[in-house]
Amino acid sequence: MPAFHQLSRIAVGTAAAAFAAVMFNATPVWAQSSFVGDVNDPVTGWHCVTPFCDTIRMPRTDCMCQKLNPTEKSLSRLRLKCVPPRRDPQNACTLPRGFGG
Known part of the structure; x- marks a missing residue:
């Protein structure tokens, strides 16, 4: 009888660990x-x-x-920080007219 209880405890522990792993992931x-x-x-x-x-x-x-003020709804007040791809020069990300900067 004690061996059965030990096995059932192991089974319950394993099932709980498996459930926790599924929920975590x-x-x-x-x-x-x-x-x-x-x-x-x-x-x-x-x-x-x-x-x-x-x-x-x-x-x-x-x-x-990246939007520095992401909740802004006005294009003229929106502030952006732009980064070019590595192959392009730093000035490749000049913002078009109408942007806040």
Whole structure:
């Protein structure tokens, strides 16, 4: 009888560990369904790189731009920090007219 109890304790412990591992590695449903990957930023119209569009890609340059004030809805007040790809010079990420900078 004691051997049976020991085996049942091991089985319960193993099942609990497996359940915890599955829950730890599972991506929340809201994170899976909120970002479809082909989304444009509503303020700039540029392609979003991250789910919350706080990093966007400048068209025709491949510059990655991070929004310094991501909740801003006005293009003229939006502040961006842009970084060019390694192959391009630093001035390749000049912001177009109308951007706040």
